Amino acid sequence: MLAVVVRSFGGPEVVEVADVPVPVPGPGQVRIRVVAAAVNPVDFATRSGALHAAGLVPAGTVGLGWDVAGVVDAVGAGAPFAVGAPFAVGAEVVGLRDRLPTLGAQAEFVVLDASAVAPAPRTVSLAAASTVPLGGLTALQALDLLGVPAGGSVLVTGAGGSVGGFAVQLAVARGLRVVALASDEARVRGYGATWVFPRGADVGAAVRAVVPGGVDGVVDAAALGVEALDAVRGGGSFVAVLGSATPVALRGVRVSNVWIRADGRQLASLVDMVDAGALSVAEPETWPLEEVARAHDGVRRRLVLVPPAAQGRLPRGSLATTAS
Structure with missing residues (x-):
């Protein structure tokens, strides 16, 4: 073959x-x-x-x-x-x-x-x-690690990419308010993000302007590292995707990496969301x-x-x- x-x-x-x-x-x-x-x-x-x-x-x-x-x-x-x-x-x-x-x-x-x-x-x-499998499972497992409850706020960097795009949609489905960093504002707003900022913005300042004190957590799909960490409130959480650009855990922020693992049951749940029209x-x-x-x-x-x-x-x- x-x-x-x-x-x-x-x-x-x-x-x-x-x-x-x-x-x-x-x-x-x-x-x-x-x-x-x-x-x-x-x-x-x-x-x-x-x-x-x-x-x-x-x-x-x-x-x-x-x-x-x-x-x-x-x-x-x-x-x-x-x-x-x-x-x-x-x-x-x-x-x-x-x-x-x-x-x-x-x-x-x-x-x-x-x-x-x-x-x-x-x-x-x-x-x-x-x-769906790699990007969707990475996003789902990152949000599980993040542990932000419904009603909380998250920043997703690289929201126009595969992992970031799925992360925005899954976060919205969990009842989270999403700040997204992406160049394609219309598409990412279509995913349900409340705020969208372009790449190149002062991430910390832009996020705190709409979420005073900073977001509860970050899914850093764009590997911005410490630049994205600045957007998290003290004591929040930060997940680096595939171990890239993992920052030092400043201000009591819990920092972790999402290393993708295959999981058929989680994948089936993503498929169900696709078929229900809840995941684009x-x-x-x-x-x-x-x-x-x-x-x-x-x-x-x-x-x-x-x-x-x-x-x-x-x-x-x-x-x-x-x-x-």
């Missing part, structure tokens, strides 16, 4: 679409025939060697891709469905791969623990569904899997990779190509 791998770390030139053996699901696992796999900044960090330098990725061949949407192709022994029912071959699912030394989701097939998988949403395409998921741009290296060459749009066999599942004209 085809799979996106890097055998050494560096620029876009090290990204390779390799022919590798089809993985076999073990006990408690399922194999998914990939229809769509999202491209995320963490893929760029893996390719560049940043995650290796942090001790998270070993040297040698490493697969790329965390998010996946597709169809169950095979089931290992004793694999329960993430929400209690047996898996069935042919079921449409979404999942998160968080075991970094393994082959990634940017492939024709991927094997995941059954506990990392949930039914796919019924109201959006599988391409759009593939953008944009339709991404889709590219052939074979063009993955171009996605690493300065592209920052929301992209989803589609393996060759799955390209016929997409509506006619939906598969973009960057070939000249």
Whole structure:
């Protein structure tokens, strides 16, 4: 099968679409025939060697891709469905791969623990569904760590991105007042944010002008660090996304990191919100899997990779190509 791998770390030139053996699901696992796999900044960090330098990725061949949407192709022994029912071959699912030394989701097939998988949403395409697991679970788990009760206030930095956008929507759903930092004010207000400030503003001063004393907590999806910490009231809480730009815990602020973990039950709750219209998921741009290296060459749009066999599942004209 085809799979996106890097055998050494560096620029876009090290990204390779390799022919590798089809993985076999073990006990408690399922194999998914990939229809769509999202491209995320963490893929760029893996390719560049940043995650290796942090001790998270070993040297040698490493697969790329965390998010996946597709169809169950095979089931290992004793694999329960993430929400209690047996898996069935042919079921449409979404999942998160968080075991970094393994082959990634940017492939024709991927094997995941059954506990990392949930039914796919019924109201959006599988391409759009593939953008939910990493960003949605990171946002949900960040808000859980933040621990701000309903009626409180939060600042979300990077609110126009995947994690930030989900964080705004989930915070609003929890009854929180949201101050957002983003360049696309109209879109983020559409997520339910009460106040939106552009990137480049004096974050602390801007936030305190609308929330006297500062917000109760921050989800720092833009990795601003101490700049965003200045917006938190004394004794509040601060969550750094994926360990980036973690500031010193000044003024009694509780500081923590959200390191994403796969959780099929939490993922199923996000899918339910998507189907209920409570969580907005944009339709991404889709590219052939074979063009993955171009996605690493300065592209920052929301992209989803589609393996060759799955390209016929997409509506006619939906598969973009960057070939000249």
